Amino acid sequence: MTTPDLGPGGADLHLELPAEGARRTALAQALRSAVRSGRLAGGTLLPPYRTLAADLGLARNAVADAYAELVAEGWFTARQGSGTRVAEGVATTDAPSATAGPVPDRPRHDLLQGKPDPASFPRDAWAASARRALSEAPTEAFGPGDPQGRPELRRALAGYLSRARGVRCGPENIVICSGFANGLRLLASVRPPDWAVEAYGLPFHHGILETAGVHPYPVPVDEDGARTKELPARVPTLLLTPAHQFPTGGRLLPARRAAAVEWARGTGAVIVEDDYDGEFRYDRKPVGALQGLAPEHVVYAGSLSKSLSPALRLGWLVLPDRLRDQVLAAKGLRESWASTLDQLALADFIDCGAYDRHVRRMRLRYRNRRDQLVSVLAAHAPEVRVTGISAGLHAVLALAPGRESPALAAAHAAGLALDGLSTYRHPADPTPPREGLVVGYAAPPDSAFTRALEALAGVVGR
Numbered sequence: 157m158t159t160p161d162l163g164p165g166g167a168d169l170h171l172e173l174p175a176e177g178a179r180r181t182a183l184a185q186a187l188r189s190a191v192r193s194g195r196l197a198g199g200t201l202l203p204p205y206r207t208l209a210a211d212l213g214l215a216r217n218a219v220a221d222a223y224a225e226l227v228a229e230g231w232f233t234a235r236q237g238s239g240t241r242v243a244e245g246v247a248t249t250d251a252p253s254a255t256a257g258p259v260p261d262r263p264r265h266d267l268l269q270g271k272p273d274p275a276s277f278p279r280d281a282w283a284a285s286a287r288r289a290l291s292e293a294p295t296e297a298f299g300p301g302d303p304q305g306r307p308e309l310r311r312a313l314a315g316y317l318s319r320a321r322g323v324r325c326g327p328e329n330i331v332i333c334s335g336f337a338n339g340l341r342l343l344a345s346v347r348p349p350d351w352a353v354e355a356y357g358l359p360f361h362h363g364i365l366e367t368a369g370v371h372p373y374p375v376p377v378d379e380d381g382a383r384t385k386e387l388p389a390r391v392p393t394l395l396l397t398p399a400h401q402f403p404t405g406g407r408l409l410p411a412r413r414a415a416a417v418e419w420a421r422g423t424g425a426v427i428v429e430d431d432y433d434g435e436f437r438y439d440r441k442p443v444g445a446l447q448g449l450a451p452e453h454v455v456y457a458g459s460l461s462k463s464l465s466p467a468l469r470l471g472w473l474v475l476p477d478r479l480r481d482q483v484l485a486a487k488g489l490r491e492s493w494a495s496t497l498d499q500l501a502l503a504d505f506i507d508c509g510a511y512d513r514h515v516r517r518m519r520l521r522y523r524n525r526r527d528q529l530v531s532v533l534a535a536h537a538p539e540v541r542v543t544g545i546s547a548g549l550h551a552v553l554a555l556a557p558g559r560e561s562p563a564l565a566a567a568h569a570a571g572l573a574l575d576g577l578s579t580y581r582h583p584a585d586p587t588p589p590r591e592g593l594v595v596g597y598a599a600p601p602d603s604a605f606t607r608a609l610e611a612l613a614g615v616v617g618r
């Protein structure tokens with residue numbers, strides 16, 4: 157096969173990536189298959205990071221990481237000043253990686269963060285709620301939806317959130333949205349364009365903000381959450397994950413919670429509290445919502461995506477009055493995203509106690525999973541520090557500088573799908589990068605979990 161001369165912009169690549177989730181891993185996988193299948197010939201100049209990142213809507217460092225990973229595995233070569241190219245002699249062969257052995261096409265074990273256990277979805281209880289909701293719904297519920305959300309659901313949520321998360325609200329403060337992503341888009345559309353964000357976060361969310369024209373100011377993060385002393389003086393909105401910093405895993409210290417609230421009061425800023433997995437706290441009593449300290453300055457955001465399933469695409473914002481009115485104006489005259497019938501089913505699911513039962517059952521299950529992860533690593537890779545494990549569905553295995561890329565390459569060669577911590581670092585983070593592996597432990601089936609952990613221990617214990 158001849159290599160076309162593609163000029164300094166490099167090859168124009170057609171790569172299909174999922175819209176959400178671990179897109180950097182998906183990019184590395186897509187590039188690998190493109191080389192393996194011969195679609196990308198040996199010697200082909202790859203596009204610069206910036207170009208491919210813009211084409212795919214990814215952060216630049218996500219593309220840089222994917223390239224580095226393929227260089228480490230021998231699929232690409234990189235030379236200072238002449239860009240990254242497909243290595244000669246690997247296309248159309250199933251040549252094993254130079255460093256890490258054969259790379260399977262599909263990972264055998266999915267340890268990507270962000271997924272609750274799909275097999276534990278409470279099908280029967282949800283079906284019962286959906287059936288009841290359908291048969292009891294008033295006729296008007298089958299017309300266009302109210303953009304604020306069904307009153308039945310807002311009432312049920314107001315009770316649940318104040319009881320279980322310490323949120324101070326009534327049904328009138330709640331706006332239903334289609335998951336947190338939709339809520340964030342709405343908030344970005346009504347807030348001024350300067351936002352502070354944690355220096356580690358979901359690139360997908362940073363992308364949503366950037367698409368909305370937001371200028372993000374990354375706030376450094378350590379094991380106790382966002383470093384509130386470094387909050388910028390004059391930024392009107394701060395996106396925060398106080399209960400369980402995403403993805404590094406720290407809980408925002410009480411003194412920092414107080415400082416964040418003081419900062420918001422003093423500057424008139426609004427904190428958007430992303431309480432994405434607040435129900436799943438294992439070691440201490442659940443950490444209550446920051447919103448409970450300052451309802452006038454905090455927008456509480458919740459979602460079913462970790463507690464029940466991301467397939468439902470349901471989330472909620474709890475808003476101070478003035479912001480609620482702005483968000484409702486942005487939503488328009490009728491609900492365009494969140495299914496009214498699913499809202500009614502969820503209202504029933506909460507009211508009949510099924511949601512609390514499910515959360516309690518899953519908390520136990522995920523805590524057992526976390527304990528298994530910790531004990532397998534303690535037995536086979538005792539030098540590895542497992543962090544961020546007091547809550548949630550993922551842990552971070554802290555790695556020394558320079559270890560993340562080789563560990564990722566080895567993990568992928570061992571059939572493990574997972575991400576490096578650097579994937580989540582905001583490109584403008586002013587602090588030195590932290591390295592690690594982000595390990596989701598909720599989704600693998602029981603039958604495969606032990607083997608997945610052993611493979612992981614084999615990779616990090618080297």
Ligand SMILES: Cc1ncc(COP(=O)(O)O)c(C=O)c1O
Nearest residue numbers: 335336337402430432459461471
């Ligand atoms: C940090 C973080 N926030 C929020 C969410 C919820 O997002 P959504 O409700 O859009 O699925 C997730 C994913 O579950 C997440 O990882």
